[in-house]
Amino acid sequence: MSAGVELDHVTVRFGDFTAVDNATLDIRGGEFFSFLGPSGCGKTTILRTVSGFLEPSEGCVRIGGQDMVGIGPNKRPTALIFQNLALFPLMTVAENISYGLRVRGADRSARRKRADELLDLIALPGQGDKLVSELSGGQKQRVAIARALAVEPKVLLLDEPLSALDLKLRQHMRAELRSIQQKVGITFIYITHDQGEALTMSDRIAVMSDGVIQQVGDGKAVYDNPETAFVASFVGENNPFPGTVTRADQTYAVIETAFGPLRGRNPRGLRAGDQGILFVRPESARLGAGSADTTLTSTVTNVAFEGYMTHVYLKGAGKKEIIVTVGRQAAIDIPAPHSAAPINYDADLGLVLPEGMLARE
């Protein structure tokens, strides 16, 4: 039923531009795998390479262990769901769903039967004779999924399919996509720039930037243990404090920042003298003073009350402000704007990573 997808040193170039740079990856069969990255990071290029619309300039793509070189998109065991869905407007819902079977020469009754099965799966029973234009956004979404599943692909490729929906529907569809994937049990490869989607749905995530796969891991690993400055700053909110490492051992490093020496974990084994960045997540930071090497003081610029939490903004070293998120459990006096406030964090929740490119805001 399902098949794994291997990217073996895949490089895709358009002229001088390298869209995907030496990507090596092993997506397991039946996995919900997401590529997460900002627009232009090469994730759609990877998807088009897997689906066969692009050939890699170097390296190869294997699906179910079989090399896909020279095999066109109409011959691959993959089905693609487009960002704009690309449903056929002149066909009915059932005709859309069974189109893949029609080109394979299935007869009318078999097509109808399969379409009805899939309409049940996507919870649109009996709507086969409607025109696509008569459906709502979420229904169209589900029809696109059914159309792709109709050809019984081993791998389903999804190119930001939820981006056109409004927020509520998007969150509903996340759960629905996940449950469809578990029902049909095939490999889903999901492309998104929305980390919420990637984190909630995926078994594993590959974070990409500028054509390079930065890190592969499950949502928790990517969020809690980012390996590069890019992943730390792209996945979730993070406060970066760049500086020079002054002391380091296996576990912790102390980095001399604009706010003085600060301590954090040292997973990448930085040594004294290295340039690094300390990351502290807004929800890991607290208002108030702690021990000297995990406390810094700055001026409050703004306080944003958001109901279930409050964001306190403080003046940072550069343009970017430091954010501290205070939950409702903490009965703490929020400092007034323009006053100086100390903040601290647990050294285990600070993370010192090698210097590198940060995600753009």
Added chain:
Amino acid sequence: MSSRALVFIIPIIVIAIFWMMARREARRKPDPTRKGFFERNGVVLGTVFVLLVGFWTLFLVALPYLYMVVESFHPALPPMKRGGPDDVLTTAQYASFLVNPINDSINWLHMGALLFSIIASIAVTALNFAICYPLAYYMAQAGTAQKVRLLMLGLIVPYWVNEILRAFSLRLLLASKGLINQALMGLGITDAPIDFLGNNTGLYVGLSYAYLLVMMFPLYNAIESLDKNQVEAARDLGAPWWRIHWDVVIPYAKPGIASGCTMVFMLSVGSLAAPQFLGGPRTLWFTAVIYDFFFQSFNWPRGAAYAFIMLVVCIALVLGMLRLFKVSLGEAIR
């Protein structure tokens, strides 16, 4: 009152009827927010509009055709007898298309000419579609912007050359001692020159070329707005290239195809120069027949009757085709 005077009265009656209908409608469903035409545009501008539109519809559109219709129901008479007792209403001119009045035999010659013009024009339309569809698809979906611009230029610039020059250049090329025959014989492919003009190759080439752009632009416009993802989706679902065109591109471009085919067909049936200069000696295009009635035998009523026969037959054919392919007239002329 002479029937010709009717021509001038009919439009006035039609306008009066419409005006009265509009007044009645306004009285039945009064709309207090509605302003009168002159109220909205002012007296000066309003008068200019009315005069211009009136001039255009009456003098340029309605009257000439109406006059021709009336003329076609009259006998051909020398100027002296016009308006005299012999100048009666008659359907003789239309009947003459079916039965030749000179010897009372079936008029195969003229009916054959109309049939040939129509069949040849259908062939020209089909040929043009076959040439233009791949080109239009390439330009609209596949080509880079720069190549498309270049192609467009290559298509348009030759049309700056006038029709007569184009027809005669083609004639030079296709004549028995023309360039193509010289080349064919020089290469030893044929011994004797091929009569491209006599076998109507020249006619088809000339007509197709003359109306290439008329097919090209509606097709290009229709295909251009097709979402590329539709094509890729069909391909991804396993469709071979011809199925993608058959199932996705052609149904989507159908109004454009209908529009292009209708225009090419109508213009081709009604063309005069290309059949005249490029047709074979035995080829009789129906417009040539009409032309001869007007300018050779000065039989305007019969020429007019023939022209209307052609118009009605062609319109009926086009409407039938649109119906067959389930395209509404509104879509086709969009």
